[in-house]
Amino acid sequence: xxxxxxxxxxxxxxxxxxxxxxxxxxxxxxxxxxxxxxxxxxxxxxxxxxxxxxxxxxxxxxxxxxxxxxxxxxxxxxxxxxxxxxxxxxxxxxxxxxxxxxxxxxxxxxxxxxxxxxxxxxxxxxxxxxxxxxxxxxxxxxxxxxxxxxxxxxxxxxxxxxxxxxxxxxxxxxxxxxxxxxxxxxxxxxxxxxxxxxxxxxxxxxxxxxxxxxxxxxxxxxxxxxxxxxxxxxxxxxxxxxxxxxxxxxxxxxxxxxxxxxxxxxxxxxxxxxxxxxxxxxxxxxxxxxxxxxxxxxxxxxxxxx
Amino acid sequence: xxxxxxxxxxxxxxxxxxxxxxxxxxxxxxxxxxxxxxxxxxxxxxxxxxxxxxxxxxxxxxxxxxxxxxxxxxxxxxxxxxxxxxxxxxxxxxxxxxxxxxxxxxxxxxxxxxxxxxxxxxxxxxxxxxxxxxxxxxxxxxxxxxxxxxxxxxxxxxxxxxxxxxxxxxxxxxxxxxxxxxxxxxxxxxxxxxxxxxxxxxxxxxxxxxxxxxxxxxxxxxxxxxxxxxxxxxxxxxxxxxxxxxxxxxxxxxxxxxxxxxxxxxxxxxxxxxxxxxxxxxxxxxxxxxxxxxxxxxx
Numbered sequence: 001x002x003x004x005x006x007x008x009x010x011x012x013x014x015x016x017x018x019x020x021x022x023x024x025x026x027x028x029x030x031x032x033x034x035x036x037x038x039x040x041x042x043x044x045x046x047x048x049x050x051x052x053x054x055x056x057x058x059x060x061x062x063x064x065x066x067x068x069x070x071x072x073x074x075x076x077x078x079x080x081x082x083x084x085x086x087x088x089x090x091x092x093x094x095x096x097x098x099x100x101x102x103x104x105x106x107x108x109x110x111x112x113x114x115x116x117x118x119x120x121x122x123x124x125x126x127x128x129x130x131x132x133x134x135x136x137x138x139x140x141x142x143x144x145x146x147x148x149x150x151x152x153x154x155x156x157x158x159x160x161x162x163x164x165x166x167x168x169x170x171x172x173x174x175x176x177x178x179x180x181x182x183x184x185x186x187x188x189x190x191x192x193x194x195x196x197x198x199x200x201x202x203x204x205x206x207x208x209x210x211x212x213x214x215x216x217x218x219x220x221x222x223x224x225x226x227x228x229x230x231x232x233x234x235x236x237x238x239x240x241x242x243x244x245x246x247x248x249x250x251x252x253x254x255x256x257x258x259x260x261x262x263x264x265x266x267x268x269x270x271x272x273x274x275x276x277x278x279x280x281x282x283x284x285x286x287x288x289x290x291x292x293x294x295x296x297x298x299x300x301x302x303x304x305x306x
Numbered sequence: 307x308x309x310x311x312x313x314x315x316x317x318x319x320x321x322x323x324x325x326x327x328x329x330x331x332x333x334x335x336x337x338x339x340x341x342x343x344x345x346x347x348x349x350x351x352x353x354x355x356x357x358x359x360x361x362x363x364x365x366x367x368x369x370x371x372x373x374x375x376x377x378x379x380x381x382x383x384x385x386x387x388x389x390x391x392x393x394x395x396x397x398x399x400x401x402x403x404x405x406x407x408x409x410x411x412x413x414x415x416x417x418x419x420x421x422x423x424x425x426x427x428x429x430x431x432x433x434x435x436x437x438x439x440x441x442x443x444x445x446x447x448x449x450x451x452x453x454x455x456x457x458x459x460x461x462x463x464x465x466x467x468x469x470x471x472x473x474x475x476x477x478x479x480x481x482x483x484x485x486x487x488x489x490x491x492x493x494x495x496x497x498x499x500x501x502x503x504x505x506x507x508x509x510x511x512x513x514x515x516x517x518x519x520x521x522x523x524x525x526x527x528x529x530x531x532x533x534x535x536x537x538x539x540x541x542x543x544x545x546x547x548x549x550x551x552x553x554x555x556x557x558x559x560x561x562x563x564x565x566x567x568x569x570x571x572x573x574x575x576x577x578x579x580x581x582x583x584x585x586x587x588x589x590x591x592x593x594x595x596x597x598x599x600x601x602x603x604x605x
Contacts, residue, residue, distance in 0.1 A: 135486075154527075158553045160546030163563060164571050168524035168544035176530055179499030180506065195482075196525040196544070200385055203495045217482045217491040222549075227484055241487050242403050248525060250400070253488055303499055304460070306453075306490040 002045070002052040006263060009041040011138040029127040040216075045263040048203060048212070050244050051235035055213040055221055057192045061266035063273075065092050065150040067106030068190065071104060071273040072280065073098055079136045081128075085165070088129030089120045089158070091201070095145070095177060098280065104140035105192075106133055106201065107150030124157035127170035133201050133217050134174050136183070146184045146284060149201045152191030154219055171200040178203035182292035183272075185285050188274060188276070189254070191246075195260065205299045206283050209245035210272070215253070216243035218302075253306065256283075316388025323382050323390040329420055330376025331364065347371060357490040363580040372580065374517060374538055376419075377441035379424035380476060382582040384584045385439070388446030389430035393438075394461055398422040399454045405485040416445050424449045424479070427462035429471065433588040435595065438466035440475040445519065447489055451522045456481070456493025459527060472510040477528040481521020481546070494526035501530045510594040512587065515542050515565070516579070533590055535578045542573075 010293040016034045021028045048056075056062070064070075069076055073096035080177035093106025110123035125133075133149075140147045156167055178185060187204035193215035209215065218226070223241060248254035258279045261268040287295055346353035349371035359366075363383065364373040371564045380392060399412050400424070416422060424446035429438045441450045448602050449455075459475070466473040482490040501511060513531025519541035524544050536542060543563040551558055561567050566576045 008428065033541075131488070150365075155545065158549045160550060160554055160562070162546060163543050163550065164567075164572055169529040169573060171525035171544070172527070172529040173492075175495050175498035176502040176505075179495065180502050194521055195491065199491055200525075203499070211546055215488060217484065217487050223484060233536055240403070240405060243487065248488060251488060253492060267565060300499055303495045304488065306496060 002048065002055050005041055006043050006132060009038065009045070009263060010142070012038045012041065013172075016235060017051075023141075032208050036123075044263050050184075050214070050238040050241070052219070053212045053244050054192070054214055054234070054238050056264040056266075057214045059264055059266050062191055063110050063265055063269045064112065064152065065190070066289055067269065068107070068150055068273075068276070069096060069105055071269070072277055073103070076105070080132070081145050082135055084130035084131055085126070086128040088126050090123055090125040090153075091129035091133050093133065095136075098146075098148070098284070101147055101284075102143075104136055104145045105148045105150075106136060108153035108198075110152060114304055116208045121157055123153045124155060125153065125200070125272065126157050127161070127165040127167050128157075128269055129172050130170035130200050131211075134170075134177060136184075137174075137178065141166075141181045141183055144183060146186065146287070147188045148280065149185065149204070151187055151193045151198045151202050151215075152187045152213075153197050154192060155192060155222075156197030157192040171196045174200045175203050180296060181304070182296050184284065184287040184290075186300065188258075189300075192219070194219045203299070203303070205287070205295060205302065206255040207248075208256050208279055209254045210258050210276075211245055212264055213245055214238075214243040215248055216241050226227045251306075289299065310339060311509075313388075315322070316385050319389040321391055323378060323385070324431050326378035327382035327421075328379075330379040331360070332602075345373075348373065349435055356558060365580060372506045372517060373442055374478070374537055375415040376445060377421070377443040377476075380441050381426065381430070381439060383580070384432055384474075384587060385428075385430040386432060386434065389538050391429050393427040393465060396422065396459050397454055397458055399483075401485075402453055402489045403485065403487050408485040411485070412447075415552070421443045421446045423452065423454045423458065425455045425458050425577065427458050427465075429469070429552075430593055432584065435472070435588070435589065435591045436469070436480060436570065437471070437472045438462050440473070442476060442478045442523070442532070443517075444478040444480070446523055449478045449489050449523070450480050450483040452483040453493060454491045455491075456496050459493075459497045460500045463497070463527075464505050466511075467500075467504045467507055470509075470596070471505065472512070472594060474512045474514060474528060474587065475531075476514045477514055477519040477523050478516045479519055479521065479523035481523065483566060491522065498530060501527050505530075510591075514583075515574075516540050517583065518542070518548055520544065529573070533575050535575050535586070536568065538577050538579060540564055540565045542568050 030103045076096040078094040092109040110118035126301045183206040187202045187207045189209045220237040221231040224237040225231045225232040245257040263270045265272045344353045347366040350369035352368045354367045364375050425442045428442045512533045515536040520541045
C-alpha cells in the first residue's frame with residue numbers, strides 16, 4: 001500500500017535527518033543503510049498503480065487552489081458570490097497577475113482544516129458556485145483576460161437544495177458559455193476531477209494535469225457502486241476507468257502532464273510550483289499570435305473531436 | 307392533424323416508421339408473460355387491452371401513469387406521415403476504454419431493443435414545417451450518454467444549424483455511460499458547445515424532458531433549450547434520488563425532482579401531456595417560423 005510506503009519513507013527520512021546532525025564516522029554505516037532503504041522506497045514510488053494515484057490526488061497535505069494562487073500569482077483580488085443568491089465557498093477565484101499579466105483565476109476549494117472542509121463543502125460546489133464561476137469568467141471575456149481554472153473536486157454537490165436550485169442547469173450553462181469565449185482558457189487538474197462537477201469549470205483550450213491527478217466521469221467508489229454494487233472495489237475500478245494523467249493524455253483530453261516530486265506533490269510543493277509555473281507560461285504563450293476567433297475555434301475543435 | 311401522403315416514396319417512409327414504432331411499443335412494454343393482447347402497467351400492475359393503451363398513447367388507461375415509449379413510436383406521434391428521414395442510422399457504440407465485457411453488453415442491448423444506440427435522430431416535418439428531431443431511448447443502456455450518443459446528438463444539432471431548421475430533442479437518460487469513462491463525460495462539453503453555436507446562429511431549440519432525465523444529459527443539452535417542456539411525472543435532476551438520500555441522510559419529499567416540482571421551481575416552461583404534444587410543438591414551431599414564410603397572417 002502506498003500509504004505505508006509513504007509513512008515508512010517519512011520515518012526513514014526523519015531518522016536520516018537526525019543522524020546527519022550527529023558527528024560523522026559514528027553513524028556512517030547506519031547512514032548508508034538508511035540511504036539505501038530510502039532509495040528503495042523512492043523506486044517503489046515511481047511505479048504507481050492507478051489506485052495509488054487516486055490516493056495521492058486526495059492526499060490531505062496536497063497543495064490546493066489557495067496554495068497555487070499564493071505561489072504562482074501576484075496581486076490576487078478575490079471575487080465573491082454569484083450576485084444572484086449566495087456565496088459558495090467551494091469555488092474560489094478572482095483577478096490576479098501571472099508574471100505581470102492580468103488573468104482570471106479560479107478553482108474548486110476543499111479547505112484544509114475540518115472547519116474549512118465544512119465551509120467549502122469538501123470541494124463540492126452548489127449551483128451558486130458554478131454561477132459565481134460563470135460571473136467571474138464572463139468578466140474575463142469582457143476584459144480580455146485569460147482564464148485559469150484549477151480543478152480538484154469530488155463532484156458537484158448532490159444535495160436537496162442544489163437540485164432545487166438547478167445544479168444541472170448551472171453546469172450546462174457553464175459548458176455552453178465557456179465553449180464560446182474568445183479568451184484562452186487553461187484548466188489544471190490538480191487533484192481529483194470527477195464528473196460534471198469538474199467539467200463545469202473545465203471547458204478549456206488546454207488541459208494540463210499534474211502527474212498524480214485523476215480525471216473521470218465519476219469517483220472510483222461511485223463507479224464501483226454503480227457497476228458492481230460495491231464501493232470497496234474502487235481500486236479495481238481505478239484500473240479499468242483509465243483516469244490517470246497518462247491515460248488522459250493518450251485519450252487526447254489532457255494536453256500535457258506536469259511532473260510531480262517522487263511520492264507526490266505534498267513532498268515538495270516548491271518543486272511542483274516551479275514546474276507548474278513553467279507549464280502555465282508555456283501554455284499561455286502558445287496563444288499569442290492567435291486571434292480571438294482562432295482561440296475560440298481551437299477550443300471548439302478540441303471537444304468536437306472527442 | 308394528418309397531412310396527406312402525396313407520393314409512393316412517402317408511403318414507403320411512413321410504413322417504415324410505423325413498423326418500427328409498432329415494434330417499439332412491444333419492447334417498451336415489459337416482458338412479463340401475460341395473455342396476448344394485454345399490457346400490464348408498471349405502476350399499478352393492472353392489465354388493459356393493448357388497443358386501449360394504443361388509444362391512450364401508452365398512458366395507463368387505469369391509473370394514468372406514463373409508460374416509457376420507444377424513440378420511433380414517439381416520432382410517429384409527432385411527425386407528419388411520410389416525412390421521417392433518419393440521420394446517422396448506422397452510427398453505433400464503440401468501446402473507447404476497451405472496457406471488460408462492454409461489447410457483449412452492447413450486443414445484448416441491440417438484440418433487446420433493435421436499436422444500435424440510445425438515440426434516434428432524424429429530420430422531418432410537423433404540420434408542414436421542416437425540423438430536426440432527436441429522441442433518446444431509455445430502453446437502450448438506460449439512455450446513457452456514450453461517445454456515439456454525444457456524436458449523434460452533435461451531428462443532429464449541426465444538421466439543424468446547416469439547414470436552418472428548428473431542433474427538438476426529447477431527453478431520457480440515466481446519465482453517463484460508465485463503460486466509456488472520460489469520453490462519456492466529454493460529450494457533455496461537445497453537445498453543449500454545438501447547442502451554443504446553433505443558438506448564436508439564431509437556431510430555435512425545444513428541449514423536451516421525459517422520464518428519466520438525469521446526470522450528464524441534464525447538465526448539458528437537456529437544460530439549454532429556448533423552450534423547456536416535460537412530460538407529467540418525469541424524474542428530472544442532476545444527481546439521482548438515491549445518491550441525494552445517502553448524502554443528506556434523509557428521505558426526500560414526495561414529488562421531489564418530478565416535472566411538477568421543476569415547474570414550481572422555475573426550470574420548465576410547461577408540462578405537456580402526450581396527447582397534446584404534437585399540437586403544442588406545432589404552435590411553438592409556427593411562432594418561431596422565419597419571417598417571410600407563409601402562415602404569418604394577422605387576424
